[in-house]
Amino acid sequence: MAKAVKLIGAFGSPFVHRAEVALRLKGVPYELILEDLTNKSELLLRHNPIHKTVPVLLHGDRPAICESLLIVEYVDEAFDGPPLLPIDPYDRAMARFWPQFIEQKCSMPFWMAVWLDDGEAREGFVRDTRANLCLLEARLQGKRFFAGDAVGYLDFAACGLAHLLGPIEEVAGESLVGAAEFPALRRWAEAYTSDEAVSACLPPREQLVANFAGKKDKIKMAVNAMVQRS
Amino acid sequence: MAAAGAEASCGGEDEGLTLLGFWSSPYVLRVRFVLNLKGIPYKYVEEELFGDGTKSALLLASNPAHGGKVPVLLHHGRPVAESLVIAEYVDEAFPDRRPRLLPSASDPHERAAARFWAACVDQKLVPAWAPVFCGRTLEERVKAAGELVAVLEMFEGVLAGGRTEFFGGESAGLVDVALGGFIWWLRASEAMCGVKTIDPARTPLVAAWAERFSALDGVREMAPDMPTLLEYHQWTRARFGLPFLPLHQPPL
Numbered sequence: 001m002a003k004a005v006k007l008i009g010a011f012g013s014p015f016v017h018r019a020e021v022a023l024r025l026k027g028v029p030y031e032l033i034l035e036d037l038t039n040k041s042e043l044l045l046r047h048n049p050i051h052k053t054v055p056v057l058l059h060g061d062r063p064a065i066c067e068s069l070l071i072v073e074y075v076d077e078a079f080d081g082p083p084l085l086p087i088d089p090y091d092r093a094m095a096r097f098w099p100q101f102i103e104q105k106c107s108m109p110f111w112m113a114v115w116l117d118d119g120e121a122r123e124g125f126v127r128d129t130r131a132n133l134c135l136l137e138a139r140l141q142g143k144r145f146f147a148g149d150a151v152g153y154l155d156f157a158a159c160g161l162a163h164l165l166g167p168i169e170e171v172a173g174e175s176l177v178g179a180a181e182f183p184a185l186r187r188w189a190e191a192y193t194s195d196e197a198v199s200a201c202l203p204p205r206e207q208l209v210a211n212f213a214g215k216k217d218k219i220k221m222a223v224n225a226m227v228q229r230s
Numbered sequence: 231m232a233a234a235g236a237e238a239s240c241g242g243e244d245e246g247l248t249l250l251g252f253w254s255s256p257y258v259l260r261v262r263f264v265l266n267l268k269g270i271p272y273k274y275v276e277e278e279l280f281g282d283g284t285k286s287a288l289l290l291a292s293n294p295a296h297g298g299k300v301p302v303l304l305h306h307g308r309p310v311a312e313s314l315v316i317a318e319y320v321d322e323a324f325p326d327r328r329p330r331l332l333p334s335a336s337d338p339h340e341r342a343a344a345r346f347w348a349a350c351v352d353q354k355l356v357p358a359w360a361p362v363f364c365g366r367t368l369e370e371r372v373k374a375a376g377e378l379v380a381v382l383e384m385f386e387g388v389l390a391g392g393r394t395e396f397f398g399g400e401s402a403g404l405v406d407v408a409l410g411g412f413i414w415w416l417r418a419s420e421a422m423c424g425v426k427t428i429d430p431a432r433t434p435l436v437a438a439w440a441e442r443f444s445a446l447d448g449v450r451e452m453a454p455d456m457p458t459l460l461e462y463h464q465w466t467r468a469r470f471g472l473p474f475l476p477l478h479q480p481p482l
Contacts, residue, residue: 077338089322
């Protein structure tokens with residue numbers, strides 16, 4: 001009998017989403033346990049004492065798997081079904097490289113740029129975001145998804161760019177990733193969020209907007225304080 | 231230290247590999263360990279990353295997403311960047327070359343554990359190390375070194391649980407290589423601020439592992455010269471406008 005799979009997650013987290021998409025694409029049934037990250041459960045802290053973050057995958061009684069992309073690779077290796085990562089070693093290396101680039105060079109500067117007050121620091125982040133998103137835009141030329149015709153590892157590794165950019169820009173009142181400048185990225189975001197397997201584990205847009213709107217002041221204060229300190 | 235742009239051939243017949251590196255970079259060392267331990271031949275190009283020298287044409291032509299950083303491994307001209315991505319690539323592209331860096335495909339759980347701890351070196355050890363290197367005062371550096379020891383205690387726990395010679399088991403694996411790149415920088419902490427970060431009294435298993443790993447064929451030859459490493463660190467500090475702090479004891 002297959003061992004039970006549980007996923008500890010939290011609302012709106014793109015990292016949790018990556019793990020959910022991987023499980024769904026492999027056809028693995030799972031129980032989702034939602035955390036309140038402002039009041040972390042004993043279950044989460046016991047299974048992820050090092051990072052104390054979600055997602056955490058529990059497969060039977062083996063120790064937990066933590067870190068979203070490691071969970072994706074684990075799901076790819078532990079379960080039968082269509083491969084999530086490419087087969088060719090070079091393509092796999094590319095698939096593993098780009099998520100780090102996206103997080104450090106796109107998501108982070110984007111987050112800083114939308115929430116920071118006007119000034120030199122903000123301009124720097126805007127420039128970096130645009131320059132680095134251009135590299136992603138180039139990778140999407142002529143392709144529906146980063147992985148080709150169907151959703152693959154790099155698409156859900158980049159998922160934050162697909163479903164969070166819009167709600168964040170709306171709440172912050174900014175427009176950094178315009179359709180005119182980044183047509184392929186916008187098309188990709190639309191294609192990704194409409195995919196059947198993906199949309200089943202995406203929070204509705206209105207809920208995301210409401211979530212960010214509720215935290216807006218706190219986020220702006222924290223981001224501006226971070227820049228003052230450095 | 232090889233002159234910038236200098237090439238060196240390492241090993242036998244050509245596998246079409248070129249590694250762009252920098253002599254003291256722990257990330258570059260990781261890749262050299264992997265290639266050397268597996269006996270895979272490659273050309274090594276020492277990049278001039280600072281000063282008046284220019285980066286090699288190869289590094290500049292490498293994908294702009296790589297940000298001009300080393301290591302970059304070129305395999306028949308195709309670049310791979312990020313040391314742990316490169317390590318897994320080499321492991322998968324040359325599956326017959328031992329040692330394998332990850333446990334077998336029949337144990338996805340152990341493979342996930344190895345990847346987790348390798349990533350932990352970058353997520354926990356590196357941020358703890360930075361203030362030891364860059365601390366503005368001796369007190370700052372000493373405090374940071376104490377926190378770094380706490381991170382190594384985590385890795386002590388991993389070795390204690392595994393009860394093996396290496397993190398990878400009977401032979402070196404991904405975690406050994408990931409942590410191994412930092413051994414000489416960690417040893418340099420004593421001269422920087424008087425604190426032994428690899429301390430046999432606090433982390434006896436890690437200390438024994440460091441001796442064992444750094445003595446391996448393929449690793450030993452890569453050891454940076456300690457006085458040169460310390461001199462380079464003083465130069466880097468000066469370059470970033472950090473206050474000069476004398477070495478705590480004469481370099482070994």
